[in-house]
Each structure stands twice: as structure tokens, then as C-alpha cells.
Amino acid sequence: EKILLVLDDVWEVKWWEEEIGGILMAGAIGSKILITSRKKYVSEGMGAFYMHELQEFSFHQSWYLFVKEVLREGQTEEDLVMHKIKFVGEGIVKNVVGYFCMSLGFRSIGIWYPSGQFNNRTT
Numbered sequence: 001e002k003i004l005l006v007l008d009d010v011w012e013v014k015w016w017e018e019e020i021g022g023i024l025m026a027g028a029i030g031s032k033i034l035i036t037s038r039k040k041y042v043s044e045g046m047g048a049f050y051m052h053e054l055q056e057f058s059f060h061q062s063w064y065l066f067v068k069e070v071l072r073e074g075q076t077e078e079d080l081v082m083h084k085i086k087f088v089g090e091g092i093v094k095n096v097v098g099y100f101c102m103s104l105g106f107r108s109i110g111i112w113y114p115s116g117q118f119n120n121r122t123t
Contacts (some may be wrong), residue, residue: 003031008065010037013045069106 010016035043041053057065066089067077080086 002028004034005032006034007038010035010042010046011039011041016042016046059093062096063090066093066106 037043
């Protein structure tokens with residue numbers, strides 16, 4: 001049977017060699033492995049056939065993601081200014097530019113506003 005194995009955020013090649021490598025020998029021709037890793041040597045050590053390297057996000061791309069996750073329907077960036085969130089948000093974005101996991105972090109920040117209304121807790 002063909003296998004599609006997805007390994008997310010792999011940090012070490014040794015684990016691959018000891019635990020998983022042999023399992024794939026049981027898969028049919030055409031089986032695929034999708035690996036994500038922050039370390040290029042991991043995919044190289046696993047014998048990757050193709051590597052797609054992601055580019056870092058710019059400040060503007062990061063800010064767009066932040067605004068998209070924090071604002072609710074009907075709100076604008078002016079709501080961020082009015083509630084002093086823009087200043088804090090820009091500080092957060094400046095510190096995470098280049099990290100690929102930032103969308104999840106921004107989504108977590110957006111959870112602070114479950115009702116879609118900013119309140120005094122944000123100032």
C-alpha cells in the first residue's frame with residue numbers, strides 16, 4: 001500500500017535513522033514523505049528529493065497577518081489605534097518578523113477579544 005507520511009517540525013536526523021527509516025521500506029512504490037523542519041541539515045540527512053525553502057516575512061506581511069487575526073468583522077485599523085493596540089501590536093510584529101509560526105501566535109492574541117470588542121484589559 002502507498003503511504004503518505006507527514007513529519008512536522010523535525011529537529012534531528014538520528015531519530016529518523018533509528019525509528020522511522022525502516023518503516024517506509026514496507027510502503028509501496030510511490031509512497032511519499034512530507035517533512036517540515038527549521039534545520040536544513042535535517043532534510044539533507046533524510047535524503048530529501050526536493051526542498052522548498054520558505055522566505056521570511058517582511059514587517060508589512062507580518063503586520064497584515066496580525067491585523068487579519070486580531071480585528072473582527074466591521075473593525076478597522078483605526079480601532080487598533082483607538083484602543084492602544086496598534087503600538088503594542090507593532091512591537092510584537094517587529095519582534096517576530098522572520099518566524100514562520102507567527103500566524104498561530106497572532107491568532108492566539110486574537111482570542112483575547114472573543115466578543116469582537118476591545119475593552120480596558122487591552123490598554
